[in-house]
Amino acid sequence: MSSKDDEYDYLFKVVLIGDSGVGKSNLLSRFTRNEFNLESKSTIGVEFATRSMKVDGKTIKAQIWDTAGQERYRAITAAYYRGAVGALLVYDIAKHLTYENVERWLRELRDHADQNIVIMLVGNKSDLRHLRAVTTEEAKTFAERNGLSFIETSALDSTNVDMAFQNILSEIYRIVSQKQIRDPPEGDTIRPQNVEPIDVKPTMSTDGQYIKQLFKHRFCIYSSDFCTIHQWLFVLFYYL
Structure with missing residues (x-):
């Protein structure tokens, strides 16, 4: 039975990458979730x-x-770049060091x-304009030089958050x-519409639900109806 969320x-x-x-x-x-937590703690490992x-x-x-921004988690998070088709490279407009480290994060990402991953440079905490340490022009120039799109956001007051993801x-x-x-190989699957094959291993979500993943080519694109019984059995035996 499929829920509305599966449609x-x-x-x-x-x-999401960038300094802690x-x-x-x-x-x-x-x-x-349209939520903001002033007491937000550093991410441990990876969440989604x-x-x-x-x-x-x-x-x-x-x-x-x-992805966690701390150095000790860098080896863990590197594996999670696989299969990503987009990245938001985030810095704090009030802390110039987080902007300086953008170049290092960009190198790691690439x-x-x-x-072909799509990358957007995001100057977050635009509500702290009175503490601004990174000018819009400086960041915009960096983005243009490196082929990135650019936007400034505020998770606190929601400014441009939906627009960034949209x-x-x-x-x-x-x-x-x-x-x-x-087209997928003959006889392997039910033929879906508007789907490309993907080649990444299935991963497990935090609540134990398996994420449906196809087989990688160059883009990580999924379809809710594209999974044969053979693929599901493979997923179950792989993780048990």
Whole structure:
């Protein structure tokens, strides 16, 4: 039985990266649950949440991964770049050091992620304009030089949070919809509509539910109806 949350045309994995304390977790909670926590603690390991949006009449389910910013978790989070089609590279506009570290995060992202990943530079905490340490022009120039889109947000007062995710999901969908759809191998699966094969191993969600993943080509695109009994048996035996 499928719930309404399972009714989507595509599922895109988007990662949030950047230094600890820049507000990644609150961007995640503001976008997915419309919540903000002033007492937010540093993320331990990796968390994710989902939210669906409409893009050009298609239902896009965004699976947003919040990666820990601390150095000791860097080796763990590197594995989670795999399969991501979008990334929000976040810094704090009131702390210049978090902006200086953006270049290092960008290098790491490009080392581990697909070369076609869509990246958006996000200057968070725009509500702290009186403490601003990074000018909009400086960040915009960096983004243009590195082929990134750019936006400033505030998870506290919701400014541009939905717009940031809407923009990156729309850009991912634009790229995906322009690619020629490849048919899955004959006899392997039920043929879905508007889906490309993906080649990543299934992962487990925090509540024990298995995430339906297809087989990787260049984009991590999912379809709720694209999984044969053989694939589900593989998932179960793989993790038991």
